[in-house]
Amino acid sequence: MPRQTLDREIHHLQDEVLLLGSMVEQAMLNAIDALKRRDHDAAKRVYRNDELINEKRYAIENRVLILFATQQPIAHDLRLLAAIMEVITELERMGDYAKGIAKISINIGDDDTPIPIREISRMGDLAVGMLHRALGAFIAEDVNMSYRIPKDDDAVDELYNQVYRKNLAAMIANPEIIDHSNYIMWVVHNIERMADRVTNICERTIFIATGELLEIDVSDDEWDEDEEEE
Amino acid sequence: MQPRIRWRSVLPFLLLIITAVLVYALASLNTIRQEEQARWEAHFLNLSQLMAVEAAERIGTPAEAASLNQIAERYADPLGVAILFLSPDGAVLGSSSPPIEDPPNPALVTQAQQAGRAARLDQGNLTIARMIMRGNEVVGMVYLQVPRAGFRADLSQLWGLGVVVVLAACLAGLVLSMILHDYALKPIERLTIAAQQMGNGTFHTLDFPETPQELSALNQSLQEMAQHLGDQIDALTSERAKLSAVLNQMTDGVLIVDLDGRVQLLNPAAERLFQIDAIDALGRSVVEVLRYHQLVELWRVAKEGQQQTTMIEIGPQHLFLQATGMPLKTSDKGSTLILFQDLTQLRRLETVRRDFISNVSHELRTPLASLKALGETLQESALDDPPAARRFIIRMETEIDNLTQLVNELLELSRIESGKVPLSFHRARPCDLLRPACERMELQVERAGLNLALDCQPDLPIVFADPNRITQVVINLIHNATKFTPPGGQITVSAYQDGEFIVFFVKDTGVGIPKEDLGRIFERFYKADRARSGGGTGLGLSIARHMVESHGGFIWAESEEEMGSTIYFSLPVA
Numbered sequence: 001m002p003r004q005t006l007d008r009e010i011h012h013l014q015d016e017v018l019l020l021g022s023m024v025e026q027a028m029l030n031a032i033d034a035l036k037r038r039d040h041d042a043a044k045r046v047y048r049n050d051e052l053i054n055e056k057r058y059a060i061e062n063r064v065l066i067l068f069a070t071q072q073p074i075a076h077d078l079r080l081l082a083a084i085m086e087v088i089t090e091l092e093r094m095g096d097y098a099k100g101i102a103k104i105s106i107n108i109g110d111d112d113t114p115i116p117i118r119e120i121s122r123m124g125d126l127a128v129g130m131l132h133r134a135l136g137a138f139i140a141e142d143v144n145m146s147y148r149i150p151k152d153d154d155a156v157d158e159l160y161n162q163v164y165r166k167n168l169a170a171m172i173a174n175p176e177i178i179d180h181s182n183y184i185m186w187v188v189h190n191i192e193r194m195a196d197r198v199t200n201i202c203e204r205t206i207f208i209a210t211g212e213l214l215e216i217d218v219s220d221d222e223w224d225e226d227e228e229e230e
Numbered sequence: 231m232q233p234r235i236r237w238r239s240v241l242p243f244l245l246l247i248i249t250a251v252l253v254y255a256l257a258s259l260n261t262i263r264q265e266e267q268a269r270w271e272a273h274f275l276n277l278s279q280l281m282a283v284e285a286a287e288r289i290g291t292p293a294e295a296a297s298l299n300q301i302a303e304r305y306a307d308p309l310g311v312a313i314l315f316l317s318p319d320g321a322v323l324g325s326s327s328p329p330i331e332d333p334p335n336p337a338l339v340t341q342a343q344q345a346g347r348a349a350r351l352d353q354g355n356l357t358i359a360r361m362i363m364r365g366n367e368v369v370g371m372v373y374l375q376v377p378r379a380g381f382r383a384d385l386s387q388l389w390g391l392g393v394v395v396v397l398a399a400c401l402a403g404l405v406l407s408m409i410l411h412d413y414a415l416k417p418i419e420r421l422t423i424a425a426q427q428m429g430n431g432t433f434h435t436l437d438f439p440e441t442p443q444e445l446s447a448l449n450q451s452l453q454e455m456a457q458h459l460g461d462q463i464d465a466l467t468s469e470r471a472k473l474s475a476v477l478n479q480m481t482d483g484v485l486i487v488d489l490d491g492r493v494q495l496l497n498p499a500a501e502r503l504f505q506i507d508a509i510d511a512l513g514r515s516v517v518e519v520l521r522y523h524q525l526v527e528l529w530r531v532a533k534e535g536q537q538q539t540t541m542i543e544i545g546p547q548h549l550f551l552q553a554t555g556m557p558l559k560t561s562d563k564g565s566t567l568i569l570f571q572d573l574t575q576l577r578r579l580e581t582v583r584r585d586f587i588s589n590v591s592h593e594l595r596t597p598l599a600s601l602k603a604l605g606e607t608l609q610e611s612a613l614d615d616p617p618a619a620r621r622f623i624i625r626m627e628t629e630i631d632n633l634t635q636l637v638n639e640l641l642e643l644s645r646i647e648s649g650k651v652p653l654s655f656h657r658a659r660p661c662d663l664l665r666p667a668c669e670r671m672e673l674q675v676e677r678a679g680l681n682l683a684l685d686c687q688p689d690l691p692i693v694f695a696d697p698n699r700i701t702q703v704v705i706n707l708i709h710n711a712t713k714f715t716p717p718g719g720q721i722t723v724s725a726y727q728d729g730e731f732i733v734f735f736v737k738d739t740g741v742g743i744p745k746e747d748l749g750r751i752f753e754r755f756y757k758a759d760r761a762r763s764g765g766g767t768g769l770g771l772s773i774a775r776h777m778v779e780s781h782g783g784f785i786w787a788e789s790e791e792e793m794g795s796t797i798y799f800s801l802p803v804a
Contacts (some may be wrong), residue, residue: 011385015491015517022523025545118746125546132521132545 006071013063014139017091020056021135024091025128027053027098028194035105035187036117039070046102050150054093057088079211083204087138090197094131097190104183113180116163120187123159126152127195134201141209146202150216156195163188247403248396251462253684255392262388271349271356274311274376276349278347278360281305281372285315285360289323289369298324314373315362323370334359334373342371417441421452428452433460471783482571487516489564503549503570525568532566541573548572589755593636599628604629639769643754646776653696653780656756657804660725660732661686663697668723669705675708681715682708684722693732694804695781701772707736707797713793715740731783731800738796743789751787776801 013168027046033040064081073081108115130152137145167181199216207213281301288297302313306326314330315323320339322329335357341348342359349358355377362370398710420439427436433456441449477484487493493516504511504519505517511519517526524542531538532555539554550573558565604626613619645651666685675682704723719739727734743751750756750774752775755768771785778785778799789795 015515018517018521019523019526022521022526026523029543029546029548037514118744125548129546136521 004075006067006077009063009067009071010077010080013060013067013081016056016060016063017084017087018135018139020053020060020088020091021047021131022096023053023056024095024133027095028101028124028128028191031098031101031105032121032191034102035108035115036121038105038108038110040106040109043102043105047099047106050095050099050102054092057092057095060088061085076208079208083138083208087135087201087202090200094194094197097194100190101187104187108180108183111180113177115184116166118161119159119166120184120191123156123163123188123191123195126156126159127191127198130156130195130198131201134198134205138201138205138208141205143206143209146205147216149202150199153195155201156192160188160192243403243407244400247399251392251396251399255396257468259388259392267351271351274356274358274374275347275349275360277305277309278358278372278374278720281313281374282360282362285372286364286369289315289317289362289364295324299326302326307689310377312375314375316371316373318368318370323747330373330375339371339373343368357413405743414442417445417449421445421449424452424456427455428459431463433457433463445493473703482569484521485516485568485570485694486558487533487566487568489533491529491533492566493519495678499572500570503551503572517679525553528553529566529568532556532568533564548574550577568673586754593755593768594633597636598632600629601626636769639773643769643773643776646773646780649780651699651780653699655694657692658695658697658700659688659692660690660734660801661688663693663700664704664723664725664734667701667708670701671705671708671712675721678712678715680715680719680721683723685722687725690725690727690732691803693801695801700781703777703799704734706770706774710797711736711738711740711795718777719794727803728800730803732803733798733800735796735798737794739794742791742793743787743795744791745789748789752785771797 027049029048030042033039034046064085067081071077103156130149133145134149136142137149163184167184171178203214203216206216285298285303288294288301291297298315302324302466303326305311306313310328311326312328313326314323314334316334317323320334321383333351338348338350338357338359344363346363347358347360349356351357355375358372358374358376360372360374361368362372417439420437423442424436424438436453436456438453439447454598477497480497481499484495484497485493485500485504486495492513493511496506496511496519498508501508501511504521506519516529519531520526522542522544524540524544528538528540535557537554537556539552541550541552542548542783552571552573554569554571556567556569558567604622608619608622664684664686672682708721708723715721715738721739722735724735724737747756752771754772756772775785778801781801783799783801785797785799787795787797
């Protein structure tokens with residue numbers, strides 16, 4: 001296949017990554033919205049639509065593998081395709097976080113214990129905004145932007161800590177809502193993890209542009225670099 | 231380019247001139263040469279006659295040889311010829327010196343014997359044989375050999391003249407034709423320049439030349455064409471300017487995408503909606519520009535030829551968009567137009583309106599439900615128990631008062647909002663606006679276990695206000711502060727000058743207002759903390775805002791949760 005075909009395929013793959021990212025962003029926002037409005041139908045839709053995200057991820061993966069096999073890409077192309085493989089994995093995982101929130105929303109049901117929805121919405125907006133910009137930088141290979149985005153994670157962590165303290169106080173005051181508070185902790189944890197994973201996408205962008213694989217240093221803790229939610 | 235055209239037209243003329251002159255020169259030279267040759271031959275024939283006559287007298291005399299030789303010498307030298315005298319039987323009687331080496335040409339001799347004379351031009355030499363007669367008797371023969379050299383010299387001179395004439399004619403022809411061509415080509419060159427300028431987009435200020443008749447039709451057509459094109463382009467430009475003004479100024483986003491999914495056009499509204507520069511976006515894929523899969527889906531549907539409209543909420547900014555994708559039939563095949571209407575603001579207003587109605591209904595329903603319950607209880611049993619009945623009636627009265635207050639405030643608000651409340655402005659000292667409010671609220675504040683302090687500097691500039699209304703606003707603010715401050719707290723009422731405004735504020739040490747609510751507390755029915763919303767209609771701050779704004783002032787709030795809030799409002803200095 002001539003060079004042009006490879007370029008076209010890569011452009012197409014980049015578009016597909018953006019679409020996958022858009023689906024994940026929407027899933028996260030919808031999940032939080034469903035939680036806010038206690039809209040179980042919407043939550044179920046998010047839960048079901050995760051399947052579409054997974055399918056798209058595998059479709060992209062397949063195409064990348066075919067390109068590897070038929071084109072033997074080198075240098076920049078190779079890094080880009082490898083990074084795409086990594087990024088779609090991250091995106092799929094973020095989709096799972098959204099699905100997790102939808103699941104919690106269904107579990108909470110009609111329990112009308114107040115939810116710190118303002119903080120949760122704000123966290124969601126921040127994390128989704130980070131993802132949106134990170135994917136933009138990924139396509140544009142904007143290294144500067146990729147260094148800046150992970151800094152926004154601090155605001156997400158700050159909100160996480162706020163909800164954590166509030167929840168803790170509420171649980172101490174009223175042990176009956178421990179279950180509920182736990183659910184809320186899961187929700188904010190999912191959002192917080194999503195924001196952390198955006199950092200990985202930024203690292204991949206830097207990798208494509210410079211060929212360097214490095215860990216962007218965010219002040220955040222490394223100890224919860226776990227693999228939950230599988 | 232221009233010289234080539236010139237040379238191309240000059241060259242044939244030159245060739246023509248050269249050919250004509252050459253042909254003429256050749257023809258005339260030939261004629262001249264023939265005539266000259268004939269005359270030359272005749273001349274030597276005549277000379278041979280003279281020699282023959284002279285020789286006839288000498289032949290047969292004793293000094294025959296010497297005298298013949300003498301004759302030969304006399305003629306030969308000045309004429310440059312060789313002469314031979316022969317006897318009829320062919321013996322040499324005399325000759326010029328040096329003698330002719332070749333024997334006389336027998337054919338010529340024979341011819342002369344028969345005709346009396348003969349001439350022959352052979353390889354440049356003229357040979358003449360003439361019989362010498364005495365009476366009717368042949369006594370000998372004179373034989374002449376004339377070299378051609380003299381004759382040739384004459385001709386070469388003529389040739390030289392021919393060449394000079396040809397050159398002169400060529401030069402003259404060249405100069406003339408150049409002058410003529412300049413005259414003919416100049417207008418064409420200027421027409422060419424005019425056409426080039428048209429190509430560069432100049433139509434109205436073109437300089438058209440005066441042209442000879444042959445070109446005037448072309449000139450005329452070009453001028454008309456320039457005029458038409460100029461007018462049409464002007465019309466198109468102005469049309470385009472209008473369209474682009476519309477496109478740039480319209481609040482709806484517009485996007486045009488080609489068949490391959492590349493963005494071809496993006497107006498400023500779309501730039502704002504999707505936070506992208508048109509310069510960056512043009513030529514990029516629609517996915518990269520829009521970034522939302524629902525919108526990309528809309529584009530795909532439109533590309534297939536179907537118009538579709540969807541409402542979607544996108545991104546962390548929670549933009550609420552109505553997007554319409556439609557195929558562009560008039561322009562390139564496969565192009566699509568996508569229109570975006572930003573309905574975020576509209577939807578927010580819709581939410582406010584819906585909330586308002588639901589709030590009003592809720593606020594009305596609560597006292598009505600109490601009234602209903604109280605009435606029913608009264609009807610069923612309490613009538614028999616007069617003290618209980620009285621208690622019930624007092625509670626009913628309270629509920630009715632609440633309802634009345636709510637309805638009054640709603641009416642008041644709607645009157646203020648529609649600008650129907652007459653304000654009677656007076657010059658007033660800021661302290662005089664604050665003091666009555668504090669006095670009226672003193673008791674209530676004390677009862678709530680709070681401390682109320684009025685801190686007002688009497689030398690503040692005078693403001694222009696309706697004192698009753700402003701006092702009402704302050705009472706309202708103190709009332710709010712009382713509700714949200716736990717016992718033991720402090721409420722401070724004060725004012726200060728800030729440029730052209732006097733800023734009044736009511737500060738408490740209460741529960742505070744969450745940051746997210748600060749902007750919304752002046753909305754109707756907005757209650758920051760629903761759990762505490764037992765008292766009040768949620769209209770107080772809204773009324774205060776309208777009142778302050780109709781005075782030309784502003785109202786705002788600062789707060790820190792758990793530390794207290796401060797509500798400020800400003801009035802312009804009189």
